[in-house]
Amino acid sequence: MPFRACLAALVLSLSATLAAATDRAAVERDYRAWLEDTVWPAAAAAGVSRTTFDRATGGLRLDWDLPGLVPPGGAPVPRRQRQAEFGSPGRYFDAGGVAAAVRIGREMAARHAPALAAAERATGVPGHIVLAIWGRESNYGRAAIPHDAFEVLGTKGFMSTRPELFTAELVAALRIAEDGHAGPGGLRSSWAGALGQPQFMPSSFLEHAADGDGDGRADIWNSEADTIASIATYLARHGWVAGRDWGFEVTLPADMSCTLEGPDRGRPIREWEAMGIARVSGRAFPAHERDGEGYLMLPAGRNGPAFLVTPNFYVLKDYNMSDLYALFVGHVGDRIAYGVGDFAAPWGPVGGLMRSDVAEMQRALQAMGHDTGGADGLAGFRTRRAIGAWQEERGDAATCFPETGMRAALGR
Known part of the structure; x- marks a missing residue:
């Protein structure tokens, strides 16, 4: 390339770099103004003191590396995704991951038996279900929680595709700090702003965090008993029906339409049974379940296992709006509690779609x-x-x- 062309290209590149830096600096100034003009009035109205607000937000800067950001005046960058939820459902149930969750879950069941029993007495939520969520969310408290919650929530409140949601969550996080729940290391979260071992969003912490160890605080970062009590409380307040299972793997008659699936097409389990649906174990459905409502659930359509699920399955979905998440929790919980094996039906070779x-x-x-x-x-x-x-x-x-x-x- 001729020297002049190289020089011109270099100048253009430097100009673009400087413009981007200038733009980011301007956005950072707008961000500081937004914190003061929008977030502070909302926080003050929620009972947050100026001291708490300044301590939490005084040094905040935008985290430009978070996904799903929409800079002011810009547009979101489309992302082609290959998460398990969008590909083969079977990939969600990696054998090694399931086995580890079950093995550690059984260890935790023995170690925390009193806390699990107390939570079940108080809420009706079985301990093995609590354990499965705990394992999925934070590997029983072993997963790193690397982000500053105020930085994440502030960034997403200011420039994401759901600014109202994250702005409200930022105010909720400030309320948590006002109440003294943030430790010496600050308020740590995931990249999405979820807190502690149960991975509660700040609003969920305010509504459902519970004191399981009797010290008068709900510490979902450091207390296993509080984590257990909080997960159980969350599920109970979202409608967990004590005494009912989450669901059963079943076989379907070959001529049954898969279009019967869905939570809006429920019927008593005894009616599904009369239509030819049976448990893969060969056992009858429990007597106390037969008159309860059940719903056909086919996470891979006819290309994988089939399930009759109860209303409790959809309570699990309130924790994370994914059929596969709720199924993972129910399945791992059953393996922790009852020693059952893998699903009877295989997952078919589907997926690979964006x-x-x-x-x-x-x-x-x-x-x-x-x-x-x-x-x-x-x-x-x-x-x-x-x-x-x-x-x-x-x-x-x-x-x-x-x-x-x-x-x-x-x-x-």
């Missing part, structure tokens, strides 16, 4: 009049049902799960 691919399918199905529950790229039960209904309309065997070949058939 979230954007699934969103394209959803838009095509919506154009045909099918309800997919949105076009977010998530293969939830409405999308699975819509795919099954479309397949049945075509005279195909319904699988109720997105597959690569469907894109062409849907005209995308």
Whole structure:
């Protein structure tokens, strides 16, 4: 390249770098103004003192490395995702990860038996379910919690796709600090702003954190007993039905439509039983469950295990809005408590799709009049049902799960 062209390119590069630096500096100034003009009045109205506010926010800067940011005047950068939830559901149940969660969970069950029993007496939530959530969220308190919560929540409140949510969570975190819950190391969180061993968002901490060790404080960072009590309290307040299971792996008759799936298509378990659904164990459904409502749940459509779940399954989803998360918790909990093995049915070779691919399918199905529950790229039960209904309309065997070949058939 000629010298002048090289020089011109270098000047342009330096100019772009300086402009980006200048822009970021301007955004940082706007951020400081936002903290003062927007967050401080909301925090003061919530009972936060100026001393607490200044201590928490005085040195805050934006964390530009967090995902999902939308700088003022800009647009979010699209991300092509390969998380397990958007690919093969079976990948969520990595054998090594499940085995480790179960092994450590059994150790914790013995070590914390009194706290688990006390939490179950108080809330009706079984200890093995609490353990499975604890293991999933923070590896029983062993996972690193690397971020400053105020920095994360401030950044996301100022420039993310959900600023109102994170601004409210920032105010909730300031209330936690005002009440003296932040330790010497400050308030530590995940990259999403979730706190402590149960990974509560700050608002959930204020609503559900519980004192399990009787010291008058709810310390979800350092106290295992408080962590156990807090998880159980959260589930109980979200509607956990004491005495009912979360669900059962089942077999379906070959001619049963997978479009019967969903929490809006429930019926008494005895009716599902009469339709030919049976437990994979060969045992009858428990007598006290047969008159209770059950829901067909097919996380991989016809390409994987099938389940009849109870309302408690959807309480688990309140903790994390993912079918696979709730299924993981129920499955690991059962293995901790009862020593059961892996799912009886295998996961089929599906997945490999990008979230954007699934969103394209959803838009095509919506154009045909099918309800997919949105076009977010998530293969939830409405999308699975819509795919099954479309397949049945075509005279195909319904699988109720997105597959690569469907894109062409849907005209995308």
